[in-house]
Amino acid sequence: MTELTGNLLVAQSGGPTAVINASLAGVIQEAGRHECIEEIYGGLNGILGILNEELIDINEEKSRTIEGLKSTPGAALGTCRFKLDFKKKPETAARDMDRLFEIFAAHNIRYFPYIGGNDSQDTAHKIHEQAVVRGYELRVNGVPKTIDNDLPHTDHCPGYGSVIKYVGATVMEIAADVGAMATDDGACCLIEVMGRSAGWIAAGAVLAKRQPTDAPHLILSPEIPLDEPAFLEQVRATVAANKYCIVVVGEGLRNAAGAEIAADSSRLDAFGHAVLSGAAEHLAERITENLKLKARTVKLGYAQRAAAHFASLTDATEAAACGAAAVRAAIEGQSGFMVKLVRESAAPYQWTTGLQPLGDIANVEHRMPRDWFTADGFLPNEKFIEYARPLIEGEVKVAMEGGLPRYVELAKSRVEKKLPPRG
Amino acid sequence: MTELTGNLLVAQSGGPTAVINASLAGVIQEAGRHECIEEIYGGLNGILGILNEELIDINEEKSRTIEGLKSTPGAALGTCRFKLDFKKKPETAARDMDRLFEIFAAHNIRYFPYIGGNDSQDTAHKIHEQAVVRGYELRVNGVPKTIDNDLPHTDHCPGYGSVIKYVGATVMEIAADVGAMATDDGACCLIEVMGRSAGWIAAGAVLAKRQPTDAPHLILSPEIPLDEPAFLEQVRATVAANKYCIVVVGEGLRNAAGAEIAADSSRLDAFGHAVLSGAAEHLAERITENLKLKARTVKLGYAQRAAAHFASLTDATEAAACGAAAVRAAIEGQSGFMVKLVRESAAPYQWTTGLQPLGDIANVEHRMPRDWFTADGFLPNEKFIEYARPLIEGEVKVAMEGGLPRYVELAKSRVEKKLPPRG
Numbered sequence: 001m002t003e004l005t006g007n008l009l010v011a012q013s014g015g016p017t018a019v020i021n022a023s024l025a026g027v028i029q030e031a032g033r034h035e036c037i038e039e040i041y042g043g044l045n046g047i048l049g050i051l052n053e054e055l056i057d058i059n060e061e062k063s064r065t066i067e068g069l070k071s072t073p074g075a076a077l078g079t080c081r082f083k084l085d086f087k088k089k090p091e092t093a094a095r096d097m098d099r100l101f102e103i104f105a106a107h108n109i110r111y112f113p114y115i116g117g118n119d120s121q122d123t124a125h126k127i128h129e130q131a132v133v134r135g136y137e138l139r140v141n142g143v144p145k146t147i148d149n150d151l152p153h154t155d156h157c158p159g160y161g162s163v164i165k166y167v168g169a170t171v172m173e174i175a176a177d178v179g180a181m182a183t184d185d186g187a188c189c190l191i192e193v194m195g196r197s198a199g200w201i202a203a204g205a206v207l208a209k210r211q212p213t214d215a216p217h218l219i220l221s222p223e224i225p226l227d228e229p230a231f232l233e234q235v236r237a238t239v240a241a242n243k244y245c246i247v248v249v250g251e252g253l254r255n256a257a258g259a260e261i262a263a264d265s266s267r268l269d270a271f272g273h274a275v276l277s278g279a280a281e282h283l284a285e286r287i288t289e290n291l292k293l294k295a296r297t298v299k300l301g302y303a304q305r306a307a308a309h310f311a312s313l314t315d316a317t318e319a320a321a322c323g324a325a326a327v328r329a330a331i332e333g334q335s336g337f338m339v340k341l342v343r344e345s346a347a348p349y350q351w352t353t354g355l356q357p358l359g360d361i362a363n364v365e366h367r368m369p370r371d372w373f374t375a376d377g378f379l380p381n382e383k384f385i386e387y388a389r390p391l392i393e394g395e396v397k398v399a400m401e402g403g404l405p406r407y408v409e410l411a412k413s414r415v416e417k418k419l420p421p422r423g
Numbered sequence: 424m425t426e427l428t429g430n431l432l433v434a435q436s437g438g439p440t441a442v443i444n445a446s447l448a449g450v451i452q453e454a455g456r457h458e459c460i461e462e463i464y465g466g467l468n469g470i471l472g473i474l475n476e477e478l479i480d481i482n483e484e485k486s487r488t489i490e491g492l493k494s495t496p497g498a499a500l501g502t503c504r505f506k507l508d509f510k511k512k513p514e515t516a517a518r519d520m521d522r523l524f525e526i527f528a529a530h531n532i533r534y535f536p537y538i539g540g541n542d543s544q545d546t547a548h549k550i551h552e553q554a555v556v557r558g559y560e561l562r563v564n565g566v567p568k569t570i571d572n573d574l575p576h577t578d579h580c581p582g583y584g585s586v587i588k589y590v591g592a593t594v595m596e597i598a599a600d601v602g603a604m605a606t607d608d609g610a611c612c613l614i615e616v617m618g619r620s621a622g623w624i625a626a627g628a629v630l631a632k633r634q635p636t637d638a639p640h641l642i643l644s645p646e647i648p649l650d651e652p653a654f655l656e657q658v659r660a661t662v663a664a665n666k667y668c669i670v671v672v673g674e675g676l677r678n679a680a681g682a683e684i685a686a687d688s689s690r691l692d693a694f695g696h697a698v699l700s701g702a703a704e705h706l707a708e709r710i711t712e713n714l715k716l717k718a719r720t721v722k723l724g725y726a727q728r729a730a731a732h733f734a735s736l737t738d739a740t741e742a743a744a745c746g747a748a749a750v751r752a753a754i755e756g757q758s759g760f761m762v763k764l765v766r767e768s769a770a771p772y773q774w775t776t777g778l779q780p781l782g783d784i785a786n787v788e789h790r791m792p793r794d795w796f797t798a799d800g801f802l803p804n805e806k807f808i809e810y811a812r813p814l815i816e817g818e819v820k821v822a823m824e825g826g827l828p829r830y831v832e833l834a835k836s837r838v839e840k841k842l843p844p845r846g
Contacts, residue, residue: 016603045606048606072599074596074598074599074603075604078605080604080606165827168826169827172827173496174729177439177496177498180498180500181503183472207827298726299721301597301719301721306596308596309596389826395823402812403630403812403815
């Protein structure tokens with residue numbers, strides 16, 4: 001291994017999580033320990049900002065701010081859903097790739113840890129391959145993040161533990177409320193959580209269940225096609241036995257024909273996926289119509305992935321460690337890997353970080369195994385619970401000011417541009 | 424004043440709050456200090472359970488459980504929306520009233536603190552009047568609770584501080600998330616909060632705004648009819664200036680004609696009010712159609728009023744004090760009052776409890792003064808902020824177990840029934 005001296009550029013991509021900034025802090029604090037890393041830059045809004053040469057000088061930030069990132073939600077550098085799409089727009093993508101390497105060269109970027117989910121790991125992979133092809137010495141490693149927990153090869157994803165901790169507490173609290181109100185006519189509450197095709201978040205709500213009669217009573221996961229008559233019968237039986245019923249439903253729930261029960265095809269996101277809304281609303285209507293029961297809905301939406309006021313300390317610690325590991329791997333000469341979390345022991349829970357080639361990650365979706373659900377598919381089973389339980393342990397301590405969290409913002413001192421604007 | 428020896432019956436009514444159990448703990452702990460109160464009973468599910476003679480023996484509960492109530496959401500005794508409706512069903516109501524006094528007499532109930540909102544204070548008032556008419560020595564006092572903050576004569580209501588603390592933090596966190604994602608096309612997020620006709624909860628979100636550019640950018644309150652073109656222009660201008668826009672909307676938002684923009688008249692609650700849903704969804708559609716902007720929604724629903732994991736310590740302390748004050752007033756011979764919170768000093772915030780005749784409370788709704796909003800009506804102003812800021816101070820410490828809150832449940836040892844079943 002040759003020591004590579006130069007600058008580090010870090011950026012964030014995709015939907016934020018409660019701990020994506022903890023990974024950023026991990027990158028920055030580790031980078032500060034190595035003399036071969038001269039400057040530490042942040043790219044604003046992921047690849048999109050980097051293409052516009054929008055870089056900030058992290059060494060101008062206060063140490064207190066960097067430490068505060070470990071408990072601050074959102075993505076402090078800004079993020080994007082921009083894709084280098086060589087399939088649909090090969091010429092634009094090729095031009096963008098050229099531009100990226102011009103930027104890297106102009107600022108002597110030699111280290112590029114990229115924090116993101118599936119699409120972002122794909123971008124990191126392409127940049128790594130291009131660096132090799134172009135003979136430009138660059139160490140690119142991905143830092144995983146996603147509340148969806150759908151990245152392959154890693155035991156779990158930073159961001160996931162915090163979202164299920166928040167969802168679990170929310171389910172517990174709503175159950176206390178609805179259970180107290182369930183007098184005569186039975187009350188049903190449907191809580192819609194994120195998760196387009198993987199049901200990891202919905203499944204995580206099961207951790208709220210300490211006793212068999214505790215909520216959640218039913219969990220509807222996108223992996224398991226909805227059998228509506230069976231579902232309605234489960235709701236009916238639960239209310240009959242228990243006076244109320246709490247259902248957690250993943251937004252991407254599908255029917256037996258494979259169609260999302262609440263897809264609104266008129267609205268598409270930047271990747272062309274249908275914007276989903278209303279799985280819970282849809283089911284509430286079905287329950288009211290068929291069972292003559294009150295059914296209210298909660299849609300946690302962005303609140304769940306941003307809930308840093310109740311983030312998992314285990315998750316935040318792992319997120320920071322993944323950031324640090326990406327830098328250490330690069331220092332040691334590695335490029336083209338995603339940092340992964342490796343479970344060394346289940347009880348007591350022990351973990352470490354590892355590296356997985358980026359080529360193994362891109363566009364592979366890690367879904368929940370069918371045998372982690374009960375036979376009827378309405379709840380995750382002990383295998384899942386054993387897996388998920390350690391991920392929510394501990395609470396991140398958040399600084400408070402006037403009764404509300406004191407989150408940090410980067411000062412964002414701009415790095416002088418060296419290139420003409422993007423064409 | 425004559426010392427009145429007998430038993431105390433406490434019950435909870437209406438929608439739970441994060442601190443309604445703190446009021447219950449306040450009642451129980453204060454009652455335990457007075458020898459003239461012999462037994463402490465809890466009525467299950469408010470008046471409804473009392474009519475069925477469903478009483479529990481609170482002295483069988485562990486002290487640890489009673490203390491744990493101070494940080495437990497829901498209503499530990501169960502609650503109801505049952506109404507003694509002398510207008511619509513005079514015969515049933517009269518029969519129920521007779522039954523209540525049979526129960527009181529059978530169990531020598533002489534103290535009846537009733538914890539609830541507007542309708543519950545009305546019930547307490549009727550029972551107080553009947554006790555006087557019947558010459559049955561009973562001291563009935565109301566303990567206020569409501570997230571809606573719409574009870575008159577009290578400076579604010581227990582339950583309100585906690586809900587706006589949670590909503591404020593949630594707005595702050597969603598803003599960090601959405602702000603980070605707002606790259607090219609601008610992003611709008613609408614957060615729907617509770618509040619049928621009073622906009623207190625929506626208004627409270629303004630506490631998240633530390634800088635003029637901070638979220639929330641617009642707050643839509645049911646007190647102020649929606650001027651849709653002006654609203655859309657505000658959203659457009661906010662996104663143009665700020666790249667993103669966070670809107671908080673009260674579920675009961677009305678249009679200029681006075682109609683709720685999202686009322687679903689096909690679903691009614693126990694009091695015959697339309698079940699509201701979808702104000703945020705409705706506005707999101709209007710924004711997307713008119714401004715071609717992405718607009719996502721969050722509907723906090725029951726999560727906001729049950730969020731004991733982030734309750735206000737000020738609120739919980741005041742809630743417990745209101746419970747204790749109701750008992751002390753009764754011991755001192757008072758009956759027919761609601762405990763109220765009195766602000767003795769704004770800065771530093773100092774408060775005490777007082778008493779207001781129940782006849783002044785029932786069916787009077789305390790709405791936000793128009794001059795607590797800005798001239799254009801899209802945000803509360805400094806008058807509101809000064810009022811609301813102290814109410815969210817401090818955090819209730821919640822016991823944790825395995826990464827989730829450890830809330831308590833009453834053991835509910837039943838008091839032997841002495842009467843035949845309700846006819």
